[in-house]
Amino acid sequence: MNTRLLEIRQGILSKNDRLAQRLRQRFHDAGVLAVNLVSSPGTGKTALLERTLREMAPTYRVASLVGDLATENDAVRLARSGAPVRQIVTQGMCHLEAEMIESHLVGWDLADLDFLFIENVGNLVCPSSYDLGEDLRVVLLSVTEGEDKPLKYPPMFNSADVALITKMDLAGAVEFDRAAAYANLRAVRPDVTILETSAKTGAGVAAWIDWLVARRLNVEAVKR
């Protein structure tokens, strides 16, 4: 790409996108894999993240930012893992923005981290338009919310790198239709990686962590 074309493209990027690019560069330089978790309210982002942080903490340097319209409850839950956690209160906004990430990283040395998890506001629409500088966007789909959601909220599912099917321990109770869920996820994003998890029983959490660790090694390999 020649310099002029690059300049023109940068000219049309929004302020959020410019900030997100700056964050992405910082994460990359520090060797941090940044993961943005998005979903409906109540799919179990906090429960899965709490378990992920707890299981990763003995081996990896992990931290988390968590966004909500109101309350610090999720930060309190996540901090039980022992990992550094900060709450972002959006004051009614339905998504996180790159600027909020940047301002809440002040005082943390990214060189001390391997993984930064960002739990977005529970919302299947707004967060899809806001790049936070993450390496991976992870969308959660709980077995309790219906297999049709990818078709009804395509921008969110289309922009995700991996789909986690959560609350698998309830699959029987809600008569979860796995084939329909997979078909709908792949109708919206044909190449999406799909993993199944239960934060309650722990099933699938080790595979999810292995997948994250492999992704970080890929990023490190590219860097070298």
Add this chain to the structure above:
Amino acid sequence: MNTRLLEIRQGILSKNDRLAQRLRQRFHDAGVLAVNLVSSPGTGKTALLERTLREMAPTYRVASLVGDLATENDAVRLARSGAPVRQIVTQGMCHLEAEMIESHLVGWDLADLDFLFIENVGNLVCPSSYDLGEDLRVVLLSVTEGEDKPLKYPPMFNSADVALITKMDLAGAVEFDRAAAYANLRAVRPDVTILETSAKTGAGVAAWIDWLVARRLNVEAVKR
């Protein structure tokens, strides 16, 4: 209120609010109770509404509008009740607006209706700011999504006239904490009416319909 003050207040109302007021007047003049259903994705708005329409249709004149970012799937489901149904596709927008309601009512004679149900886009943030001219705003909270949601999404729960706790058939499987749910709903809106329903078993649906019918009689009584 004197005329000048009224003019000033109207001057600062947004376009959506003005359209919503016009709709509200039309609903009132025609004796239609308009009900706006809001919630997260996957709380069972469509399932509850399908059952509500089916149970009400032999006795009352019911119709429904249903909003989604994409697909006509919900309108197809709701139309199985035999009631008139129209899909509003928002093309990525995270809420319905009064203008969309108005344009999708064209060709329907409101005088032929007793109840109009509007199923909003599944989203616990954006729809709270958009008056659709409804008489009642109903927020659904499913037992599967966590008792903490009222605290984390206060504008939506604060602006609702009634809270329906849905998927009660799953309360045992998810260890639903009823006391916590009620306390959190009332922390955000102390006087909110709370009803418990299961679209699957039908439990609570008759009480919900009775409540709606009573509300319509109240509106009619005020009108006379």
